[in-house]
Amino acid sequence: MTIIKKLLVAATLCVAALPAQAALKIFACEPEWAALAQELGGDKVSTFSATTPLQDPHHIEARPSLIARLRQADLAICTGAELESGWMPILLRQAGNSKVQPGQNGYLEAASVVERLEIPAVLDRALGDIHAGGNPHIHTDPRRIATVADKLAERLTVVDPVNAAYYVQRQQAFAQRWRAAIADWSQRAAPLKGMRVVSHHRDWIYLYDWLGIVDAGTLEAIPGIPPTVAHLAKLKATLAREPARAVIRTPYEDARPSEWIVREAKLKAIVLPYTVGGTAGATNLYTLFDETLRLLLEVAG
Amino acid sequence: MLQRIFFVGLVATFAQSVPVLAADPARTVTSNNFNPAISLILDGKFASFSKDPATYALPGFALGEETGPGDKGFRLGESELVISANVDDKFYGSLTAAVTPENETEIEEAFFETLSLGYGATIKAGRFFSHVGYLNNVHAHAWDFVDPPLVYRALLGNQFGDDGAQLRWVAPTDLFLEVGCETFRGEAFPAGGVAKNGKGVKAGFVHVGGDVGPSHAWRAGVSLLSAEAVDRATGDATTPDLFTGKSKLRGVDFVWKWAPNGNAKERNAKFQAEYWTRDEDGTFDPASAGTPLAFAGKQSGWYAQAIYQFIPRWRAGLRFDKLRADSVDATLAGTVLDNQGHEPKRVSLMVDHANSEFSRFRLQVNRDDSRPNVTDTQWYLQYVMSLGPHGAHAF
Numbered sequence: 269m270t271i272i273k274k275l276l277v278a279a280t281l282c283v284a285a286l287p288a289q290a291a292l293k294i295f296a297c298e299p300e301w302a303a304l305a306q307e308l309g310g311d312k313v314s315t316f317s318a319t320t321p322l323q324d325p326h327h328i329e330a331r332p333s334l335i336a337r338l339r340q341a342d343l344a345i346c347t348g349a350e351l352e353s354g355w356m357p358i359l360l361r362q363a364g365n366s367k368v369q370p371g372q373n374g375y376l377e378a379a380s381v382v383e384r385l386e387i388p389a390v391l392d393r394a395l396g397d398i399h400a401g402g403n404p405h406i407h408t409d410p411r412r413i414a415t416v417a418d419k420l421a422e423r424l425t426v427v428d429p430v431n432a433a434y435y436v437q438r439q440q441a442f443a444q445r446w447r448a449a450i451a452d453w454s455q456r457a458a459p460l461k462g463m464r465v466v467s468h469h470r471d472w473i474y475l476y477d478w479l480g481i482v483d484a485g486t487l488e489a490i491p492g493i494p495p496t497v498a499h500l501a502k503l504k505a506t507l508a509r510e511p512a513r514a515v516i517r518t519p520y521e522d523a524r525p526s527e528w529i530v531r532e533a534k535l536k537a538i539v540l541p542y543t544v545g546g547t548a549g550a551t552n553l554y555t556l557f558d559e560t561l562r563l564l565l566e567v568a569g
Numbered sequence: 570m571l572q573r574i575f576f577v578g579l580v581a582t583f584a585q586s587v588p589v590l591a592a593d594p595a596r597t598v599t600s601n602n603f604n605p606a607i608s609l610i611l612d613g614k615f616a617s618f619s620k621d622p623a624t625y626a627l628p629g630f631a632l633g634e635e636t637g638p639g640d641k642g643f644r645l646g647e648s649e650l651v652i653s654a655n656v657d658d659k660f661y662g663s664l665t666a667a668v669t670p671e672n673e674t675e676i677e678e679a680f681f682e683t684l685s686l687g688y689g690a691t692i693k694a695g696r697f698f699s700h701v702g703y704l705n706n707v708h709a710h711a712w713d714f715v716d717p718p719l720v721y722r723a724l725l726g727n728q729f730g731d732d733g734a735q736l737r738w739v740a741p742t743d744l745f746l747e748v749g750c751e752t753f754r755g756e757a758f759p760a761g762g763v764a765k766n767g768k769g770v771k772a773g774f775v776h777v778g779g780d781v782g783p784s785h786a787w788r789a790g791v792s793l794l795s796a797e798a799v800d801r802a803t804g805d806a807t808t809p810d811l812f813t814g815k816s817k818l819r820g821v822d823f824v825w826k827w828a829p830n831g832n833a834k835e836r837n838a839k840f841q842a843e844y845w846t847r848d849e850d851g852t853f854d855p856a857s858a859g860t861p862l863a864f865a866g867k868q869s870g871w872y873a874q875a876i877y878q879f880i881p882r883w884r885a886g887l888r889f890d891k892l893r894a895d896s897v898d899a900t901l902a903g904t905v906l907d908n909q910g911h912e913p914k915r916v917s918l919m920v921d922h923a924n925s926e927f928s929r930f931r932l933q934v935n936r937d938d939s940r941p942n943v944t945d946t947q948w949y950l951q952y953v954m955s956l957g958p959h960g961a962h963a964f
Binding site: 319320323326339354367393 | 926
């Protein structure tokens with residue numbers, strides 16, 4: 269029993285020693301949501317991204333450092349649609365933070381507020397690592413980011429009502445600027461309409477949906493399972509009949525399958541930033557799409 | 570005191586009622602598409618030993634149930650059915666039922682956990698694996714080797730779990746700091762006989778952890794476990810050896826993981842080590858002869874293992890095991906507590922292949938010097954299949 273008493277005394281001392289934190293702490297599962305939260309929250313929030321652009325958000329360890337961060341969060345924003353199902357449930361259960369539990373105002377899944385594509389009719393693991401909630405990579409479409417921004421701003425006003433007016437004002441400013449940016453991007457991206465593109469994983473379908481890019485296949489035979497030689501050979505044969513302009517991948521995906529298909533099928537490989545920080549130029553949400561379009565337009569010819 | 574804390578905690582749980590924004594019809598919660606989430610673990614192995622597993626012993630140690638290299642030839646492991654879900658906004662519940670190869674069903678874990686205490690606190694109650702050490706609350710199907718380390722086999726009866734309650738708390742700091750205490754019924758090894766009115770085991774742990782850059786993560790811990798045993802039966806089922814007394818364990822654990830840029834899918838490495846000591850003080854009655862002999866001794870052991878995923882889906886691992894037990898008085902000579910001047914050790918090598926995160930095949934070989942002057946070469950070929958939404962594993 270003395271052990272327990274000692275532990276409790278130690279715990280109480282730790283709590284007493286902590287200073288009060290002013291800024292609203294936001295735990296974002298991915299860099300794009302950290303960037304969006306910073307856009308909307310300005311200097312009233314401090315954001316932390318659980319993953320870096322070089323990490324595959326499907327496969328993250330539920331590391332102690334992440335538990336410690338989630339423990340302190342006032343709001344958590346994740347993609348959802350089971351993208352983080354391998355680690356976020358563990359963090360939520362271990363952090364002991366009631367504010368950010370699913371169902372609370374402090375927990376938001378971005379995918380839940382937008383229209384999702386590829387919601388499978390059949391759930392079978394033989395089809396690979398599929399998501400019952402549909403394809404989770406929604407942030408590759410800026411129109412969907414706009415919807416998430418509205419919802420996130422609403423949550424900020426509820427979680428931190430003292431600064432509600434500030435968040436509303438920033439949300440309006442962001443919405444206006446973002447709308448203008450989308451109009452500009454859509455215009456610049458006109459040559460991409462109908463362009464055939466191969467991707468490593470099905471990370472880009474929302475980008476295709478937005479710009480009218482044609483999906484010419486994936487290097488993975490089934491989602492989440494590394495590309496196989498047999499499938500790549502089949503893809504090569506398909507591309508010989510129906511050529512594609514480029515093969516695209518995220519910064520965290522293996523380069524070798526892309527490089528192989530580039531040699532064999534005579535198309536260009538592009539690493540798109542995928543998220544904020546994914547390439548040197550993609551420093552915020554605006555430059556993320558500037559960079560993505562610039563790289564795609566280079567190969568559009 | 571612990572009971573009072575649990576009570577206050579539960580009252581706090583019920584007292585909280587924060588208005589939530591009108592439910593968003595599109596708002597879905599992870600893994601609740603299957604409510605509750607149901608997963609099934611299929612485990613089986615083929616084993617080949619150069620020595621008869623019936624002669625297996627660790628001299629100096631009274632071993633708990635089902636501690637040994639297992640059966641020869643084809644043998645099913647435990648088939649586990651895991652059912653879990655958030656019960657409501659305040660509780661999470663989980664059941665792990667294991668069907669043994671002898672066609673018996675065991676409740677391995679059945680517990681609830683609070684979700685809404687806040688302030689970093691969580692209460693867990695029911696039957697569960699203690700959070701002491703690193704490997705103790707990792708389910709067997711998630712182990713990196715077929716078998717547990719010798720120190721777990723000898724001192725914790727493979728893995729310590731019992732009916733009880735736990736309070737743990739995570740500090741609001743960027744450095745991960747977790748403190749927890751537990752109390753258990755006292756039925757499972759190294760306790761026994763449900764002493765102290767069904768509160769025979771007390772345990773406590775402190776874990777700290779963090780990252781070093783984007784590629785490295787670590788966790789270290791210290792643990793204490795104090796168990797009361799009343800006629801704790803080990804050995805032969807009909808005439809077991811009986812221990813009555815106090816069993817006190819202290820352990821330190823460390824785990825370090827590396828993945829380039831924190832992206833473990835292609836390549837990653839993991840190093841873990843634990844050191845445990847156990848002091849037992851009481852009486853030992855060999856073969857239930859009715860003549861309890863005074864016994865006080867210290868036993869200790871450690872293991873260290875490294876796992877390296879060198880290409881996607883393929884991993885290799887190496888593990889060292891060592892045990893040591895105090896020598897005993899002449900009265901206990903010839904009993905299982907007699908170390909026979911031997912310090913058991915083992916070296917294990919494994920290679921495994923995972924087609925996806927849901928299926929794994931493993932080949933393992935042990936050079937096992939558990940027994941004095943006998944080296945047993947143990948080969949295992951194992952499969953572990955996870956069906957259903959079973960993706961999340963703790964660090």
